[in-house]
Every structure is written in structure tokens, then in C-alpha cells.
Amino acid sequence: MKLLGLAILAVCLAACGSSGGAKTTSKTLSGTVGPGFTIGLTEGGKKVTTVKAGSYVIEIDDKGDIHNFHLTGPGVDEKTSVPAKTAATWKVTLAQGTYNYVCDPHSTLMKGTFTVT
Numbered sequence: 001m002k003l004l005g006l007a008i009l010a011v012c013l014a015a016c017g018s019s020g021g022a023k024t025t026s027k028t029l030s031g032t033v034g035p036g037f038t039i040g041l042t043e044g045g046k047k048v049t050t051v052k053a054g055s056y057v058i059e060i061d062d063k064g065d066i067h068n069f070h071l072t073g074p075g076v077d078e079k080t081s082v083p084a085k086t087a088a089t090w091k092v093t094l095a096q097g098t099y100n101y102v103c104d105p106h107s108t109l110m111k112g113t114f115t116v117t
């Protein structure tokens, strides 16, 4: 009985550990837009150009009331609202391919792209 109890405990710990682990292994990308005509996506302060496929938390700081942050790519289509200055957190799964982010009202000059490998 004691052994069974330990086995159950071990399973529970493994399950709890994996969900907690998923949280800590999700990488965080930071997207900012505005208040000027700038848009960017960084990881640890560096501009994102290439990332590995996987789950990510994307924190958006939309500092413009005439701008938004719109991310599109395989399986992802997320955006903030144009008139609102908002913060958003998106949990996304990035797959191999090319992702683009733009400010919709100014998509010709406020845009960026990165590759997922």
C-alpha cells in the first residue's frame, strides 16, 4: 500500500511538474507598437528574426491610439484594437514558417517579419 501511495504521488508530481514546466519553458516575446510610428518584436531585448517552433507567450504593449499590433502566420491571427492603448498577452504555438506583424492602418511602413524554424 505504501508503495502504491508513493507511485500515485510520483505520478501526481510528474503531472504537476510537466504543467509547471510547460509554463517556464514557454518563451516570452515582447511586442510593442507606438506611440510613434514604430513597431517591434523582441526576445530578451533583441529583435526577433528567427525562433524555434514551439509555444510562446507574446506580451504586447500597444502604446498608440492610432496603431495596433497584428500578428499573422501559420495558425496565428491575433491583434490589438487600433483606437485603444492596451496590453495583451497571447499564448500561441508558432509553427515552421514565416510570421508577419503589422500595424494595420500603417501596414506599409510599420511592419516586421520573422522566421520560425
Ligand SMILES: [Cu+2]
Pocket (backbone or CB within 6 Å): 037, 066, 067, 068, 103, 104, 105, 106, 110
Ligand atoms: Cu500605425
